[in-house]
Amino acid sequence: MKKLKRSGRLVDMTYYLLQHPHEVISLTHFSERYQSAKSSISEDLVIIKEIFEDEGYGTLLTISGASGGVKFIPRIDYAQAEVFMRELIDQLAVPERILPGGYLYMMDLLGSPRFIQQVGQVFASVLANKRIDAVMTVATKGIPLAYAVAQYLDVPVSIVRRDHLVTEGSMVSINYVSGSSKRIQTMTLARRSLAPNSRVFIVDDFMKAGGTIRGMMDLLDEFQAELVGIGVLVESVGVEERLVDEYMSITRLSEVNVKERKITVEPGNVLDLLKTITLEEEK
Amino acid sequence: MKKLKRSGRLVDMTYYLLQHPHEVISLTHFSERYQSAKSSISEDLVIIKEIFEDEGYGTLLTISGASGGVKFIPRIDYAQAEVFMRELIDQLAVPERILPGGYLYMMDLLGSPRFIQQVGQVFASVLANKRIDAVMTVATKGIPLAYAVAQYLDVPVSIVRRDHLVTEGSMVSINYVSGSSKRIQTMTLARRSLAPNSRVFIVDDFMKAGGTIRGMMDLLDEFQAELVGIGVLVESVGVEERLVDEYMSITRLSEVNVKERKITVEPGNVLDLLKTITLEEEK
Numbered sequence: 001m002k003k004l005k006r007s008g009r010l011v012d013m014t015y016y017l018l019q020h021p022h023e024v025i026s027l028t029h030f031s032e033r034y035q036s037a038k039s040s041i042s043e044d045l046v047i048i049k050e051i052f053e054d055e056g057y058g059t060l061l062t063i064s065g066a067s068g069g070v071k072f073i074p075r076i077d078y079a080q081a082e083v084f085m086r087e088l089i090d091q092l093a094v095p096e097r098i099l100p101g102g103y104l105y106m107m108d109l110l111g112s113p114r115f116i117q118q119v120g121q122v123f124a125s126v127l128a129n130k131r132i133d134a135v136m137t138v139a140t141k142g143i144p145l146a147y148a149v150a151q152y153l154d155v156p157v158s159i160v161r162r163d164h165l166v167t168e169g170s171m172v173s174i175n176y177v178s179g180s181s182k183r184i185q186t187m188t189l190a191r192r193s194l195a196p197n198s199r200v201f202i203v204d205d206f207m208k209a210g211g212t213i214r215g216m217m218d219l220l221d222e223f224q225a226e227l228v229g230i231g232v233l234v235e236s237v238g239v240e241e242r243l244v245d246e247y248m249s250i251t252r253l254s255e256v257n258v259k260e261r262k263i264t265v266e267p268g269n270v271l272d273l274l275k276t277i278t279l280e281e282e283k
Numbered sequence: 284m285k286k287l288k289r290s291g292r293l294v295d296m297t298y299y300l301l302q303h304p305h306e307v308i309s310l311t312h313f314s315e316r317y318q319s320a321k322s323s324i325s326e327d328l329v330i331i332k333e334i335f336e337d338e339g340y341g342t343l344l345t346i347s348g349a350s351g352g353v354k355f356i357p358r359i360d361y362a363q364a365e366v367f368m369r370e371l372i373d374q375l376a377v378p379e380r381i382l383p384g385g386y387l388y389m390m391d392l393l394g395s396p397r398f399i400q401q402v403g404q405v406f407a408s409v410l411a412n413k414r415i416d417a418v419m420t421v422a423t424k425g426i427p428l429a430y431a432v433a434q435y436l437d438v439p440v441s442i443v444r445r446d447h448l449v450t451e452g453s454m455v456s457i458n459y460v461s462g463s464s465k466r467i468q469t470m471t472l473a474r475r476s477l478a479p480n481s482r483v484f485i486v487d488d489f490m491k492a493g494g495t496i497r498g499m500m501d502l503l504d505e506f507q508a509e510l511v512g513i514g515v516l517v518e519s520v521g522v523e524e525r526l527v528d529e530y531m532s533i534t535r536l537s538e539v540n541v542k543e544r545k546i547t548v549e550p551g552n553v554l555d556l557l558k559t560i561t562l563e564e565e566k
Contacts, residue, residue, distance in 0.1 A: 001338070002337075004334075006290065007289065007290070007293055007330050008330060008333070008334050010290055010293045010294050010297075011293050011294075011297050011330060011331050011334040011335075012334050012338060014293075014294050014297040014298055015297055015301065015334075015335075015338070015340055018301055047290050047291060047294060048294050051287075051291050051294040051295050051298075052298075054285075055284070055295060055298075057298055099449075099451075099452045100449075101449060103449065103450040104450075105450075105451060105452050105473075105475060107442070107451055107473055107475065107476050108439075108475065108476075111439045111441065111442070111476060112440075113430050113433045113434035113437075113438075113439070113440065114434075114437070116430065117434065139422060139423045140422045140423060140426065140442065140444065143423065143426045143427065144426065144427075144430050144440070147396050147399065147427050147430060147431075148430075150396045151396035151397075151400065154396075154397070155396075156391075156394045156395050156396070157394045157395075157396065158394065159390070159394070159423065161423065166382075166383075166384060166386065167382065167387075167388075168382075168388060168390055169382045169388050190388075190390055192388060192390065192391065193390050193391075193394060
């Protein structure tokens, strides 16, 4: 790369940091990349950090020591998350979403990469100071959410399936009880698809009684993996017996009145969690 | 937003452009955002455009006229795409991937958001000057690829399913013949999930005879939608009768020798296509 002035460096460094979230990048890397003194690079990083923090894009952490450098932690701030959630609640409450049986049509939202990215950013912000090795979800609708979170955390995705595919090698299967229908079902994960002892965040689009998520938690045991957190886009309230205790939700669906065509949606607990997050200490 | 100097503007504009690919952003927008003269904004954009083009991140198009402004087209350049493809071929050729029946384990690649993003960038680069309204894929493995392409193109994703889900409202179903097994199967797409007359790019992880993709093409007819292109991560060569004529592939799998544990992978046609793309004219 040719020698760059500050203006060019700022553009390139911003691009580079956004492409490499949660990765420690040494000052030497930037210094060699731009043929510039480390002192200039440090000044550049101060400018970038200030804009990122002022605008709520995230922060730059300085990692000291021999393997030190700078690390971009993408984070959406509370104010932005609140705006996003208010808009989402308005969008979810549109009566045209109501399907027979009281289900809600959500594929317009789940099919929008920009929407999905925002949800991923909210979850990743709450998880910013946790060590996470993988994001797990179950096919199909959780998949885009899982990739969005995983992209911001820079970790791989493990996709649990309800069928058994021949093209993934040896699989681990468990039986679980679907919380709402009480039926026994099977879910499988390819043996190679999750490293043993991984620290895992589970994500899904919708949670009612939590049977599917409970199933994924049981699968984690089979992989000697550890649960770090659970996130759902929409939780359905008014469930008699919830199979999952701790989780974060973006929104809470409290009522779908098919007859009066009325949907009642409230904010989930994720905003409160976002308030309590500090980045002072890295685990 | 507070008034920013050039250094701060460059960081913020780079961030903003990356979050809004393929969207026309007026100079007025930036000028008001930073309380800066349009002439200064134009100079900023020249700096950003130069870095983006020199480093192969994409380009900034200037759109003239009343609704004019600037538009970021993410593009990976030929050299970067070639490096990416060489590395991918090396990774695919590892004998440990071979599964019983001559299948290849690919979830380590498909489960990596960073890898998926790169594939999405390659496809989006070839499609950079085409008008596309939606990206279509079939569950499960094509989903992350579809979102990656769609994110770079800033369009929604339509997910075709092999089962019939009750939570998506009215569905359109078609029967198709799986090219390799010759069995008749069903695929469905929610009626609301693709707007009529959409211009669609179809993407999938793997293509053998092309029956699944042929099925998606038939589904497009049911939605009065138009096919703009087809992209696959891996095509299997040596197929007797291919059901799809025109497509782009990242890699070509020419042989999986289970006995000798040898995998032969070649570059697909996407590199050649990337060479011929110019951005001079916008459709």
